[in-house]
Amino acid sequence: MRTDELSNSPGQQDSGLRGDSGIIQLVSPEGDLVGDPDFDQWVEDVSDEQLSSLYEDMVVIRRIDTEATYLQRQGELALWPPLLGQEAAQIGSARALRSDDFVFSSYRENGVAYCRGVHYGDIVRVWRGNAHSGWDPYELNMATPQVIIGAQTLHATGYAMGIKNDGGTSVAVTYFGDGATSEGDVNEALVFAASFQVPVIFFCQNNQWAISEPVGLQSQIPIASRAKGFGIPSLRVDGNDVLAVMAATRVALRRARTGGGPTFIEAVTYRMGPHTTADDPSRYRDANELEIWAAKDPLARVRALLENKGIFTPELEASVAAKADAVAKEMREACINMPDPSPMDVFAHVYSTPNTTLETQKEHYARYLDTFAVASNEGVNG
Amino acid sequence: MRTDELSNSPGQQDSGLRGDSGIIQLVSPEGDLVGDPDFDQWVEDVSDEQLSSLYEDMVVIRRIDTEATYLQRQGELALWPPLLGQEAAQIGSARALRSDDFVFSSYRENGVAYCRGVHYGDIVRVWRGNAHSGWDPYELNMATPQVIIGAQTLHATGYAMGIKNDGGTSVAVTYFGDGATSEGDVNEALVFAASFQVPVIFFCQNNQWAISEPVGLQSQIPIASRAKGFGIPSLRVDGNDVLAVMAATRVALRRARTGGGPTFIEAVTYRMGPHTTADDPSRYRDANELEIWAAKDPLARVRALLENKGIFTPELEASVAAKADAVAKEMREACINMPDPSPMDVFAHVYSTPNTTLETQKEHYARYLDTFAVASNEGVNG
Amino acid sequence: MSTMTFGRAINAGLRRALEDDPKVVLMGEDIGKLGGVFRVTDGLQKDFGPHRVIDTPLAEAGIMGSAVGLAYRGYRPVVEIQFDGFIYPAFDQIVCQVAKLHYRTQGKVRMPITIRVPFGGGIGSPEHHSESPEAYFTHTSGLRVVSVSNPQDAYTMLRQAVASDDPVLYFEPKRRYHVKGEVEENIELGEELPLGSASVRIAGSDVTLVTYGPLVKTAMDAALAAADDGISVEVIDLRSLAPIDFSQIEASVRKTGRLVITHEASRSGGLGAEIASTITEQCFNHLESAPVRITGFDIPYPPSKLESHHLPDLDRILDGVDRALDRPNSLSGLVGRTK
Amino acid sequence: MSTMTFGRAINAGLRRALEDDPKVVLMGEDIGKLGGVFRVTDGLQKDFGPHRVIDTPLAEAGIMGSAVGLAYRGYRPVVEIQFDGFIYPAFDQIVCQVAKLHYRTQGKVRMPITIRVPFGGGIGSPEHHSESPEAYFTHTSGLRVVSVSNPQDAYTMLRQAVASDDPVLYFEPKRRYHVKGEVEENIELGEELPLGSASVRIAGSDVTLVTYGPLVKTAMDAALAAADDGISVEVIDLRSLAPIDFSQIEASVRKTGRLVITHEASRSGGLGAEIASTITEQCFNHLESAPVRITGFDIPYPPSKLESHHLPDLDRILDGVDRALDRPNSLSGLVGRTK
Numbered sequence A, B: 001m002r003t004d005e006l007s008n009s010p011g012q013q014d015s016g017l018r019g020d021s022g023i024i025q026l027v028s029p030e031g032d033l034v035g036d037p038d039f040d041q042w043v044e045d046v047s048d049e050q051l052s053s054l055y056e057d058m059v060v061i062r063r064i065d066t067e068a069t070y071l072q073r074q075g076e077l078a079l080w081p082p083l084l085g086q087e088a089a090q091i092g093s094a095r096a097l098r099s100d101d102f103v104f105s106s107y108r109e110n111g112v113a114y115c116r117g118v119h120y121g122d123i124v125r126v127w128r129g130n131a132h133s134g135w136d137p138y139e140l141n142m143a144t145p146q147v148i149i150g151a152q153t154l155h156a157t158g159y160a161m162g163i164k165n166d167g168g169t170s171v172a173v174t175y176f177g178d179g180a181t182s183e184g185d186v187n188e189a190l191v192f193a194a195s196f197q198v199p200v201i202f203f204c205q206n207n208q209w210a211i212s213e214p215v216g217l218q219s220q221i222p223i224a225s226r227a228k229g230f231g232i233p234s235l236r237v238d239g240n241d242v243l244a245v246m247a248a249t250r251v252a253l254r255r256a257r258t259g260g261g262p263t264f265i266e267a268v269t270y271r272m273g274p275h276t277t278a279d280d281p282s283r284y285r286d287a288n289e290l291e292i293w294a295a296k297d298p299l300a301r302v303r304a305l306l307e308n309k310g311i312f313t314p315e316l317e318a319s320v321a322a323k324a325d326a327v328a329k330e331m332r333e334a335c336i337n338m339p340d341p342s343p344m345d346v347f348a349h350v351y352s353t354p355n356t357t358l359e360t361q362k363e364h365y366a367r368y369l370d371t372f373a374v375a376s377n378e379g380v381n382g
Numbered sequence C, D: 001m002s003t004m005t006f007g008r009a010i011n012a013g014l015r016r017a018l019e020d021d022p023k024v025v026l027m028g029e030d031i032g033k034l035g036g037v038f039r040v041t042d043g044l045q046k047d048f049g050p051h052r053v054i055d056t057p058l059a060e061a062g063i064m065g066s067a068v069g070l071a072y073r074g075y076r077p078v079v080e081i082q083f084d085g086f087i088y089p090a091f092d093q094i095v096c097q098v099a100k101l102h103y104r105t106q107g108k109v110r111m112p113i114t115i116r117v118p119f120g121g122g123i124g125s126p127e128h129h130s131e132s133p134e135a136y137f138t139h140t141s142g143l144r145v146v147s148v149s150n151p152q153d154a155y156t157m158l159r160q161a162v163a164s165d166d167p168v169l170y171f172e173p174k175r176r177y178h179v180k181g182e183v184e185e186n187i188e189l190g191e192e193l194p195l196g197s198a199s200v201r202i203a204g205s206d207v208t209l210v211t212y213g214p215l216v217k218t219a220m221d222a223a224l225a226a227a228d229d230g231i232s233v234e235v236i237d238l239r240s241l242a243p244i245d246f247s248q249i250e251a252s253v254r255k256t257g258r259l260v261i262t263h264e265a266s267r268s269g270g271l272g273a274e275i276a277s278t279i280t281e282q283c284f285n286h287l288e289s290a291p292v293r294i295t296g297f298d299i300p301y302p303p304s305k306l307e308s309h310h311l312p313d314l315d316r317i318l319d320g321v322d323r324a325l326d327r328p329n330s331l332s333g334l335v336g337r338t339k
Ligand SMILES: Cc1ncc(C[n+]2csc(CCOP(=O)(O)OP(=O)(O)O)c2C)c(N)n1
Pocket: A108, A147, A148, A149, A176, A177, A178, A179, A180, A181, A207, A209, A210, A211, A271, A275, D029, D058, D060, D082, D086, D089
């Protein structure tokens, strides 16, 4: 599925927002359509084919995740932050975007990057230690992963100030976690977004954990409530239900595009894996918590829906698997064959204009490296 | 009135909190009791004598404010941040406190400092440029004014964590402005206070302005709503109604003392003067705004109430005026006679333990100063 | 060419930047109707509208972080930090984002952000209103840092800063806002000296005196006073604090063999340390005495009644000149511990 | 006396501090059940409870600001910042509150806060996980700053830091967490060397090599390698970065006449500048060559595949030793621009 295809929200009216109580869910864990009078209409245009395509996306990014985890174990990556369990939240939201919307994400949104059209090798470039950025933000209209928790929410807000100034209809979308909501930056972003009424979506994946800290340490009430105190409407959505996430995102996008200002979405989901490959969740969480959430697996759910609809064919299964294999293979090969950066790259792009102090250091380091070249040449020749 | 006298809240039940819509008001601008079924009971113990005393407090601090403004114009103070118009908010809240409660305020809470028993000269010590702190925080149980907007709200929260750890029943109370609510620190303080459910009161004086910025730039919805998104109950109170402010503060104190955690109070008031003596409000606000608020003057209101109650006697007026005169005189004299700090004080108290680098600098500066002493001695003798 | 105050010159530079490039926006607290607490942005919101001259909520991280977002979108934000001491809530966004994004993205994302900071002491203000935090930023790779000392430089370098594709911290010596000077506004930016160049304010041969921002005037006064004693002081105004134009200092020290550096910021880890050590490396055989630093002490900025004891003044600078020249001075007789 | 890793030694120090003083509390992200991302607080929450070992919300300013409040109340908070690069959101609270409150209140309010920061590179981490921000804090008056280089110092100085009535930044060289050493836990704090003292790790006579934290080991290795070439290097471990124990460096340089300083932090405005310039002032007539700085470059911390080119290593240090000794080195032939 192409990015733009699902981004044309159908002609529904903005249905307004629900209170804290209601979590928007359109598909039950068993794959049944729940029947939601407000939100169903926002995804009623999603065809069987498109639904199959969403399923494919989710399978592919789970495969990317698994493959990257292997690559890390094999020493090809230094680290990897798995998104296992958060596929619906990422695909449902990212597939609702237009290509000219701009995404500011955290480090875990590799599923979003996939939807934005990233080259597969670029996904792992950062985690291999080759670069601080895997891609050109302006090519994907997606900033490269932000490591400082919450900082990107302000960038999205500022970007949206720019969109509004330009009279544009695109939207800035920022992804962040439940833990991030405690950072001053995120709260200041809400202040700025509300004050200037700019087209930004705050998409919080509440995956229940910030490394070892349960979400209750950050907030004892639903995260979605936070935004209202800033005058920003919010939606709380079942983050493991790809259609519900898409519907909620489309509501927010519509509001943003039509001058309605910011929206906050809390996607309630679960981090089924460790925080990163360096983490050991057994130190802080019960195995049975995982079991409970495994029963709500987002992939299983959309697959059940497809089955219930009678469109989960062996051909679909095979083609999806083939696609996942192909993507994984391409990513692995790109990863393994990625050339190391060259030593002098360490100095590149600190400034866009020459800097005398740094030039001197660079020159000196080149001379220093040369002494080894000379020495080893001498060794060879001598 | 002594600090502790009004701090023993009578035996009412916690009446719960109102929605955004209702601003708590017990006395109308004309000095009539409005009749509030929920909050009247929280101040029903306030005797005529105590009411007169609250009036006296307000007159005195207005006088302090005026006197300090004069002192600034006469060059005795470098700067002064007037609290004109905010007397009810400061007196109503501060007089509800126990002496073992601990206050963390901003720079404008000189009325609160007065209630905490500050020596009058100490109020102006900072503004004369003699010191960074006017008093010993542990003597008044009030930290000295915080200049970094919002920073003190975290200090109060941490202090309250300590109270809770100690099993104490005192409360940390932090004062800040409407502008401060945009700072990350204030929002993080709300996160921590809610997470640890500690006995802290967030007392926001919404005086409608942050220097030249109207409150609408910080929040387009009532400031009191902010706290709810963090899971903290809030009260919105007429900040020009000393009894309403006292009632709200007592509700919050009761909750805090009995393990109910934090409360946020928005006192809706008005900064009738400039931001500081260096400010010129005519550049950014209409004169008629001031007129509207002058009609709600907090002093006039409590005076009208006293009159309506028939207890505003010429004797009261005279004794209050005499007290205000005496305080102003004492403050002025203390100010004018305050000895300048001595040069070597510049090095005092950077550390509580000796620091070799600084000792060297100090030693050297003493030698340097000596060269002048020698030179001028030589001059005298020679 | 017209006569204007320091503050006016910056105002004129901002105005010109707003006129020349629709992508330039100003952001800050109270910069609109009020014109900033120092009136530096006076009249600009009126003339360019609230979308170009933006009064922001009271949150410095928010200002800086949204400026980053605007820069992503192709804007050139000029941010005002109200006072030096209020820059710290924005420190994370400056150090981790503004300074690093160009490097992080291998040059794909530029951060043409100018951060204007009124700085320094001497105006009798309360705490946090008189600080000199420049060394935090000169130690931060990815930033350019400048400070200006006269109306013409204020005008020219403000325009250069706004035109720079790299982020620039622009430190304004607030106690000099009312100083007047001639300003030529019709400059060709391309023909101006680069943003990174120092300037010799007074030529001299006995000792090199390096400073920047508010102390340039004090240093020039000191040089005049020294001349009365027959001492010829060369005064160098750094203008660029990062990178430092070491070639000019080096040339001067090769001539004089003596170096004094003065700044208001605390001594330990201040710019004086970087200049002294780099010049020692580059001119070791030309130095006749150890470089001398005359700086604020290693204390928090003191109450205003004491600030004259913290801030380097003419006498302390002259004492430093005497030390550099091995003339009698306040440290004479202290062997070894020449501090 | 027992053998333990660096990380364990800090853990033992924290445990002892918690045992000795009920006012000691630990605060930070993931320090409870997880025991911190480096397991330094392993087991402490279990043994002392969640009110003594506090997992905080994910907000560094919040952690630091509430630690200030706890200190007001008489507590001695020990704060863990998860990684060097995450200290900046707390910068305002550290610089404006933690560092200044004692001065502000004329000694009435004490800030006995210890801020533990795993710092430095060499562990192959992503951005913001390998930084050396110590110079920001050594330039901040009111703070003490230390860094430790071996398990015994880690233990002793952690306990001294917690016992200090002044705030202490305690930088832990994260790439050395797994290094083992003998640790004597039965120490009398009062009899220990003060927190502010440096330590000569290897005595030598030709050149003084000053460093701290993670590079102490590298410097000692370099000294051994130099010895093979007949060069006698004296290695000084600063331990205290603010204040710096200049008397020991001075004594050494008076003997050797040559000085090399090495640190991972960027060169401009790093500790090397302060040490070089102060020692030049104090030992000008004893120096036979200009002090040499071998440091990280003036770049943001690079991607991990490039970090070995940024971090000073044995070879670069030896090249610096050669420069200090006027032996052939990578700069030989470059006249003047000896950088
Ligand atoms: C400012 C900052 N502080 C701390 C960290 C260390 N850290 C990395 S991820 C993380 C937890 C984030 O949790 P959450 O926001 O819920 O996102 P999730 O990892 O669950 O996707 C922490 C504390 C950081 N990267 N940045």
